[in-house]
Amino acid sequence: MADQNLRELERVERLRRFSSMTTMYLTARTGSGVHGLLPLYPTPRSALPEETVARLFQEATDPAWRSMMLIGSDATAPNSLVCTPGTAAALVEEAVAISVRHSPDLVCFPHLSEAQHAAIRPCLATDPEFSGEREEAYFDLRYDSFDEYVMSLPRRRRSHIRRERRLFQESRITLRELPPAEVVHLEPYLTGVESRYGVPPRPELQRLYLRTTAQAMGDRGTALVAFADDRPIAFTTLWDLGSVWRTRVWGCDDTHPLVREAAAYFNLMYYEPIVRAAAADARRLYVGTGTIEAKTRRGAGVRRLRSIGWTPDHSRSRGRSTATSLNSEV
Known part of the structure; x- marks a missing residue:
């Protein structure tokens, strides 16, 4: 992962710390080094404006939920999942297992690119109950x-x-x-x-x-x-x-x-x-997720960011995969 991307993760962590929220990082390692990184954000409902939740899930969620584990994104930015081919399954499996152990009311992968969604979706043992889409505008130069x-x-x-x-x-x-x-x-x-x-x-x-x-x-x-x-x-x-x-x-x-x-x-x-x-x-300029119509009228294209979530089964906590060595860091 590029140094600038790591600084972006640090930015999110500092903002969350300001609001007394913790951040965790899950890394996938083998003897040859680090092959994947995935941040996890335990988040109380009080920290998420209702419009943010509405952008995540266009389908109705249980109005009584109080906490959510956000995986890969703090729900304000595109998902930051990065991994080498073949590492996604182990990384996602362990991220979900850690999430369940924290006992949130909801688990969510926010704002996935099409490639990220394609990599993650087959790795989930649970079908998503909730989903949503958001568009990010860009200009191809x-x-x-x-x-x-x-x-x-x-x-x-x-x-x-x-x-x-x-x-x-x-x-x-x-x-x-x-x-x-x-x-x-x-x-x-x-x-x-x-x-x-x-x-x-x-x-x-x-x-x-x-x-x-x-x-x-x-x-x-x-x-x-x-x-x-x-x-x-x-x-x-x-x-x-x-x-x-x-x-x-x-x-x-x-x-x-x-x-x-x-x-x-x-x-x-x-x-x-x-x-x-x-x-x-x-080659490309990204200009954000708001005012999409104004941007497309001026020639912007859009890419789809997909969010998926579900209510976890707290009676189950899947074990560690043996596919790679996983190390979670707080």
């Missing part, structure tokens, strides 16, 4: 300039996107690249956006999120900050993972008229990242 990107779109959409770009470029907004650690003080902008989506305001947690995100990205992260009259009014962060880039955060001063008038959101979250990632020869 087949162009070398913004004009080429626009020309790749259906004709009826081009003028609107050119207008959004022109509004931004002709406004009095200036765009600056900063290290992500330098935008932690813009936490109120992030908190404001989250509050509009029903997330209870927790400024200290959001500041920690921005700090840990900056640390996870390291020198591969960049903050794009929009200034009007030398005052920041909106920002996002970009994570350069080589052939793949990601946008990570959106925050803005919703009271400033230029945020809307200059189409700041579309430029900072889509158009500027597209231009920069393409110039760096990246």
